[in-house]
Amino acid sequence: ADNGDSGDASDSGDSDLITVGYAQVGAESDWRTANTESFKSTFTKENGYELIFDDAQQKQENQIKAIRSFIQQGVDYIVVAPVVETGWETVLEEAKAEGIPVILSDRQMDVSDESLYECWVGGNFIKEGEDGGHWLEDYLKEKGMDGEEINMVTLQGTIGASAQVGRTEGFANVLAENDNWNMLELQTGEFTQAKGQEVMESFLKKYDDIDVVIAENDNMAFGAIDAIKAAGKTCGPDGDITIISFDAVKAAFDAMIAGDLNCAVECNPLHGPRVAEIIQKLEAGEEVDKIQYVDEELFDTSMDLEEIVKTRAY
Amino acid sequence: MKDKSLVRRITGHRLFMPLVCLAIVLLANLLRQPDFFKITVKDGTLYGYVIDVINRGSELVILAVGMTLVVSSSAGTDISVGAIMAVAAAICCFILSGGQVSVNEYANPYVLGVVIALVLGAICGAWNGFLVAKLRIQPMVATLILFTAGRGIAQLITNGQITYIRVPEYKVLGGSISGLPLPVPFFVSLAVVILAYILLKRTSLGLYIEAVGINPKASRLVGIKSSLIIFLTYAFCGLCAGIAGLVASSRIYSADANNVGLNMELDAILAVALGGNSLGGGKFFLMGSVIGAYTIQALTTTLYAMGVSADQIPVYKAIVVVIIVSLQSEELRKWFKKKFATKKVVESEVA
């Protein structure tokens, strides 16, 4: 790497290693842990990298501090999985002034000047929401219920989180196309099982005729399943209530195999290799696309889940 | 004349205001949505919003018991209880799963997991107690350490994963047993309350705790080991957090280091205050705290039932809390009394 500053980490020790500073959100979910693991296993010394990892404990201030620290440590690349989309202008300009390229992962950033970062890698939450919606359309058709009045409720994620916003919006797009779908209520379960359960309990008491539950992550879906069972109802492919969930962690496969969950839309956390690819391109001086989606799938009980789960990394 | 004194005895009782507050919250429900009080039977257990309050409030009740004693003896609050819950849940699940992410049968005996979780909870409490009683660090600061580290320790134990124990018996503690009319957590909290009550009333521990909380110097001079008492209350509080952690973990048959007991410390402190206890230490009313805990849960359940968005709930909660504590405010009561009294004088003069 180029230099000029005597204090830069790139000069000391193994100067041929590429130093990458990764500002991670935290470890608030299994998804996140898998995401971190993906980076840690990709950016190893063997692969020619030195990774400086920082955990922001879900606080944007901490991430800003970390980026400033990366700048001072003279890293070659900064990768950020922003806690939130907003408020990055100042610190990104500081990075730009130092000439350090920034790559975003998972969530996007809302900045006025797109040249402040090189590119973004992540899942498409809106598409995930739409996928879930389309799956439901097909499923209902299959069951011959496409004309009927369908009552549904949504367990939203933490309000304002990208995943919540995107999935809600995506599903709403499909909802708008189906006049017979009736969204009774949206309430946040804050992405946790306990809250999801509590909110679902409340829904079940309020509405007698819920047909579909949209849970914006797996954990809330698990909570909802318990609440439904406690209320003396059933769920899953053979039950009264259809449940769609997002993320598709391993536990979700277990739930689908157990017949409690209908469908899980994947949200792929394995961003590390993709980011490494991008860095190699940038090192080679190539242009990269601004937006890079990772591949995501959808799983439901009609598939051979037992086999699929063996191949899953998280 | 006699009636009046009875009325006064009732209204003067220290649990009167907390009970009134709980009643008001419930009454508001009765007006807004009568089916709040509808109770049906499902699978031999009672089912309804009120049962939810009793069920969901259990952890809070358990925490409030421990918190009451801590507040009383040390005039400070333990802000680490939420984190300790996570630690207890994590260690229990870790032991029962033998380190796997998800298991369908116990890797170790259930009792072992529970006992170690409770012991660890008590040890966490003891650490807090050591800092407060021996090193004389201010309670909130002392417990800030575990508040910060607790969830980290829990994640360390579970290696950052949510550990699932998919064994039906594991769900019992946080669920219900058919034949039992009320959910199990209620009985757990009942047991904790009774245990604490007996401990405080059958021995002179309650008196010691109050004395130490009011005047530690004087207490030392009358032969009470002030620091030991403070230490014990923290250890007990840790134990309570451990129990609450187990219940919370059983509800989701897993250990979620980030979310078990999240923000529970604040609700627990609030419960203590709503129960008419002073956060300045000294005299305490255990039953007041229990009522306070149910008041908070009733409020939360109500707001959910009304469909208030979860992130706006705090606004309503704040308003209700301010109204409740204002109702309990000595100053406001004095002010009303004065107004009332002058009015009466004027009336009698007219007559």
Next chain:
Amino acid sequence: MENNVVLTMRNINKNFPGVRALSKVDFTLRKGEIHALMGENGAGKSTLIKVLTGVEEFETGEIRMAGCECAIVNKSPEEAQKCGISTVYQEVNLCPNLSVAENLYIGREPKKFGGIDWKTMNKNAKALLESLDIDIDPKKAVENYSVAIQQMVAIARAVDMSAAVLILDEPTSSLDDGEVEKLFTLMRKLQKQGVGIIFVTHFLEQVYEVTDRITVLRNGELVGEYETAKLPRLELVAKMMGKDFDDLAKIKPEGVSKTKAEVLIEAKELGRRGTIKPYSLQINKGEVIGLTGLLGSGRSELARVIYGADKPDTGELFVNDEKVHIKSPREAMMRGMAYLPEDRKAEGIIADLSVRENIIIALQAKRGMFKRMSTKEQEEFTDKYIELLQIKTANRETPIKQLSGGNQQKVILARWLLTNPDFIILDEPTRGIDVGTKTEIQKLVLQLADEGKSVIFISSEIEEMLRTCNRMAVLRDGQKVGELEEDELSQEAIMKAIAGGDR
């Protein structure tokens, strides 16, 4: 209003829950007069003062001050100060964390460039304290000084501010004779300047020394107002108590010298760095030992290291010839000791607990946590001592903080008597206690000694000590400088020993 009257209170009524603290009380204060407010413990003296200065509200009545057309009601001490009333309350009220100088001048700090002028303030404070012969560093926090010094600081503050009325509620309770004399000089000076002074005390001598007039309260009711010169002592006492009072000069059975010389406690070179220099002391069974010395001479400290309230760092202690290591008050207590502390508010009362709990707590602690005394037993004990010491309280469940100062002291005394100790340290036990009870307490001390118990008795009142003590240890500057035996005890000898002339 007569034109030399500065303050009148008419028909003042004040109720506390369950207690009628003041009922139809009248009070008149004239210009340039020192007016004693007398009464037994719980008669309502402090309450009257608190009502006047706005600490407590009153139900009905009227307060007028010279220069004001209409009746005034002070809502807070702040307003009272604005009316020209400055007050020293019964319990010392200073901010422990602030420096002496700040405590003297807070609320009226000298200013420079719009900000507080610390230099001038410290200089003024030094001067003010020196005028009272108090040699302390005004820059140090008040909490570093003993109760007595704090009391002097509070007095200095009030005196310095006094405009029309100065109120002193038992200011002399922890002062020694020298300090009291200084205070009187000051009071006389202010009197000449036309300040009206209200003076509360339980010391009859002091009343007759400085006051012009006496108002007597009993049970919250006004007994009457008298000119001091025209009211004989015994009559005053009778008025306060509502009954005749037998002369209390001779309570010590003369000539019954204690022949038993069985040693109960022996301290050898016991000391604590920074507070008390190593000393040796023998305490025999059935003996009352007095500790005497000037303010801050270390009397309290000497006693505290025996009880383990402060840990000694040199020397040895023997109880019944057995060497003991007392590391905490609890251990001392288990060996049959008891300690009534000097600072009632900080170390004695447990404010929010009831009278009952305050009385039984020491015995309960002695018995142990799991041997809880039954409620019935607790109530019996409490009632017994309320009766024995004539504690004035609405009932046994009243929080102790609602009792008058003197009655609080009785509760603490009851607490220790209940533990039936072999050896009891009484640090200023009669502080703030009325004449009648004071005699009772002195009798009690002698009775304890008769029963073969040993007592350390600390008091600033030499007469009281003379009446009760068999032997006295004299302290100066944290050092025990001598002992006076029974036959050497006289006012003169003690004064001499304290002053340290020939020793």
Next chain:
Amino acid sequence: MMNKKKGRKSILEGTGFLLMITIALFIVMYVIGCLLFADKGFAKPQVFINLLISNAGLIVIAAGMTVIMITGGIDISVGSVVAVVCMMLAWMMERKDVGAIPATLIVLGFGLVFGLFQGFLVSYLKIQPFIVTLAGMFFARGLTAMISQDMISIKNEMFLSWAKYKIVIPLFGRVNRRGEVMYPYIYPSVVIAFLVLVIIFLMLKYTKFGRSLYAVGGNEQSALMMGLNVRRTKLYAYVLNGLLASLGGFLFCLNTCAGFVEQAKGLEMDAISSAVIGGTLLTGGVGNVFGSLFGVLIKGTIETFITFQGTLSSWWVRIAIAALLAFFIILQSIFASLKEKRK
């Protein structure tokens, strides 16, 4: 002889002592950092300056917290107040086209009113500060969500120009990877934070109000009986704190330029622990704003340690922060008790 001993003792006396320990420990810690991470450039001036830049808001909030803690109170609503202030700024400027200056004035006014309300409940209705401000915390956080559940980026030019205005210090220049000379720089927020510190310091030391705060915290009953207006003093303290919290929120917003519901969660704990590390007692009567500044810097240094270390797992980060915090608090308590013993 006694007197001489007393004179020497008084150096260690009073509030200055804990502050001295704090400063000394901070310096030791920083030097250790410089040695440990010498190869990574810990010793660069900008690393230190970044501590100030990133924590400007916290410094002001901790100053307000110090004032409250001196009176023996506590305010756990400040984190939420910051959130609502940021949200209001963002919402007003982006959604309602309010100018940057009026928006700033409005949020400062909001802080004042918020403080007034909390102060009223604490001082006139005598409700426990913890509970009042807990309710305040809930309220402000919920209010944030009510204003908008979106994340709003601030794009207002004037506001951004405040946020990005670099005040360059023409010393210790170095060359960056593009070959340009870079000087250390600060933002205006740092200057504002320091101004606030100095003003609060002077107020605490040289005004009657400032001293009354200490008196009330030392012993409320005594302060009342000495003729201070305890209620008003406390009320003003909360009003001042409300103002400082909103000003802190404004500085915080200059750093993040955005408003969203989850912002500044847990900031109150940072402020409280900073004040405590700086020698302010939760029991009241003792405290110093410069102590709180060092408290903030120490916490910042601990975090900087961890970012420079750069390999810790998420959970180890929490544990490491707590361990360093524990180490610091315990050390401080040992020093304090040694001093107590010497007395």
